[in-house]
Amino acid sequence: MTLQANLSDDLMVLRGLMFLWGAFMVLGFVDSLADALRYRRQRRRVLMNIASVMFCFLLTIFVSEGDFLARGGVWIAVMLGIFCIMTVGVVMQVVTSIRFRRERIYPGSVKESVDQLLTGVCYYYTDGRIKLHNVKMEEIWRTLTGRALVDGRVLWSTISEGQANLGTCVNGGETPIYILPDGSVRSWKRTRVSADGMELYEVLAADVTEEYGLVRDLEEKKERLRLRGQRLKTLGERIDALNIEKEVLDSKIRVHDEWGRALMAAKAYMEKPDAVNKSEFLSMWEKMISYVEVNDQSSSKEAYEDIFRGAEALGLEITVDGRLPEEYDVRNILIQAMTVSLSNMVKHAGGKKLQVTIERSASVGSEEDSSTTAATGKEKLVFSLRNDGSAPEGEVKEKGGLLNLRKKVEAMGGKMSITSNPQFVLRIELETRAESKPESKEE
Secondary structure, eight states, X not given: OHHHHHHHHHHHHHHHHHHHHHHHHHHHXXXXXXXXXXXXXXXXXXXXXXXXXXXXXHHHHHHHHOGGGGGOHHHHHHHHHHHHHHHHHHHXXXXXXHHHHHHSOOHHHHHHHHHTOSSEEEEEETXXXXXXXXXXXXXXXXXXHSSOOOOHHHHHHHHHTTOOSSSEEEEOTTSOEEEOTTSOEEEEEEEEEEETTEEEEEEEEEEOHHHHHHHHHHHHHHHHHHHHHHHHHHHHHXXXXXXXXXXXXXXXXXXXXXXXXXXXXXXXXXHOGXXXXXXXXXXXXXXXXXXXHHHHHHHHHHHHXXXXXXXXXXTOEEEEESOOOOSHHHHHHHHHHHHXXXXXXXXXXXXXXXXXXXXXXXXXXXXXSHHHHHHHOXXXXXXXXXXXXXXXXXXXXXXXXXXXXXXXXXXXXXXXXXXOSSSOEEEEEEEEEOOOOHHHHHO
């Protein structure tokens, strides 16, 4: 009795296993049938799958009854053989379906492929309903707003108008660019497309982190090159000014040397007249006297022309309102003031034009009328120098050229003042003897 009971328990376990086995085969053939119907395969394959589903279903019902188990081992072996054959058939159908899915494109494969892209992709209808969007677009949208992507119109309006809660909008409009919190940069683009007779919008969010970094690096290099170009230009202007000053200094040195030789020759002639070649001595002094006469007539004009030519060589302009003074000391002060003003204008104000205003009036005495000038032979000169550059940010500190200029002005009994707001103005007041009119000099 114990052996028969154990055998009955084993048969019950076998029947349960075969029932589950049959149920899995039914599910396998059902899936293969659904796959064949979905992709419109051959009719023969569809009919074969229908027959297999029905046969496996009947086998499962037959196994659930369990009558064949009492008939002996032959029936059990036959049923196990049928189950094995049907299992091989199920495996073959499943393998065929998997191979078919891999070799052909279907809606599911399109979605899977789009989800693999590193570019955010979204297609939506004109009313905002989303037809397709990939995982990357959903991730980007949640990063920028913290919400789920459900409306395409909201997506584009938020991005194009720069209204995302997180991230930084670098550029809006039709080609927005956003810097995400993780440091990556996304460039957005929307295109109108047509599919199956329906109007859709395609929105792409491409990763341009590397390109954006290269552009920023290029802009920084261009700015550095621009600053270096400005420094080189300023350096070139200073070199030109120094060359002009060097030429002027060389000519002064040559004149000084010639006068030195002439004076030494005069001293030697006075001490030992017979030891000096009189013809060479006279020729030297005739040359120096001729130079003095010519220089006396043209020194004022040439001195002013030198500074005008120097300014023109530097691309600068000097305008004079009034008659330039010809007296040696006054002329030198004005030329020094113009030189200092040009230098400061280039170095600090960034200007291109220096305006010089010269005002003449009667020197203040006991009687403030025209008779005062005639009686004393003196007049008052006022030089005002201003440029078109930017005004100084604070009070101008006198040093270098300005300080030396003040010392010369005050040594002549004049006054010098500087105004920095709203415009830089250098003002010099001098009292000098009245000059004759240019017409009488030319005549």
